[in-house]
Amino acid sequence: MRSERLQARPRQRRLEATLKSGAIREVANKELIMTAGQPGLEVSAPSTYREKLFNLLANRDPIEVLGQTASTLAGIVARHPAEVLRGRAIQEKWTPNEIIGHLTDSEWIYGYRFRLILCEDEPAILGYRQDVWVDSLRHNEREPSELVEIFQTLRLLNLSVWRRLSPVDLQRSGQHNERGEESLAVMLQLLAGHDLSHLHQIRRYMQALEAWEAASASASGSRRPFSSTTLRG
Ligand code: NI
Numbered sequence: 001m002r003s004e005r006l007q008a009r010p011r012q013r014r015l016e017a018t019l020k021s022g023a024i025r026e027v028a029n030k031e032l033i034m035t036a037g038q039p040g041l042e043v044s045a046p047s048t049y050r051e052k053l054f055n056l057l058a059n060r061d062p063i064e065v066l067g068q069t070a071s072t073l074a075g076i077v078a079r080h081p082a083e084v085l086r087g088r089a090i091q092e093k094w095t096p097n098e099i100i101g102h103l104t105d106s107e108w109i110y111g112y113r114f115r116l117i118l119c120e121d122e123p124a125i126l127g128y129r130q131d132v133w134v135d136s137l138r139h140n141e142r143e144p145s146e147l148v149e150i151f152q153t154l155r156l157l158n159l160s161v162w163r164r165l166s167p168v169d170l171q172r173s174g175q176h177n178e179r180g181e182e183s184l185a186v187m188l189q190l191l192a193g194h195d196l197s198h199l200h201q202i203r204r205y206m207q208a209l210e211a212w213e214a215a216s217a218s219a220s221g222s223r224r225p226f227s228s229t230t231l232r233g
Pocket residue numbers: 037038042102106194198
């Protein structure tokens with residue numbers, strides 16, 4: 001364990017240099033990474049937000065999508081070192097680790113909201129300041145694998161309820177303070193689309209980082225600092 005940590009240091013230094021150099025920023029902006037799911041998307045234009053998430057889900061079964069996310073995240077965390085997942089390519093934007101933390105926050109929030117709607121009549125549903133949660137809970141300091149375990153536990157708990165909802169239950173609704181009336185059926189699809197949106201975001205980040213590393217290595221003629229298996233997502 002200790003020897004692994006020692007071996008990881010040169011790689012970590014190279015990664016930190018890469019992220020600090022700002023050279024990846026151009027690639028990142030070009031790829032629009034770390035933008036989907038950020039505040040502008042989630043708090044403004046509710047109809048646009050819903051449409052984007054519905055389009056991502058397309059005709060897929062939301063329950064099936066929700067059931068796959070934890071293992072997809074576990075795979076990402078297993079393939080990439082924690083220092084890469086904690087790397088911030090663009091200031092003011094979330095790191096992959098913070099996105100995973102945000103998904104755990106979202107799972108808490110949705111879990112509470114859908115129980116409220118199921119058990120109360122037309123309850124008020126309050127939006128939350130997701131950026132402040134990510135900062136205040138200091139998600140980026142946590143181990144990515146630990147965050148995924150928390151997400152997995154919460155998701156299992158919530159899925160056990162989602163799976164038991166009847167078609168009549170799914171018609172129940174609450175009043176969201178930003179998006180207006182929202183039924184459980186709509187909420188279920190939004191939650192699945194939200195998963196897909198953030199999984200795409202993490203993948204785009206990894207692909208941009210890998211592309212930058214490959215271009216950098218070929219330009220300098222040096223050996224690539226990361227093996228392809230490390231960064232291929
Ligand atoms: Ni989000």
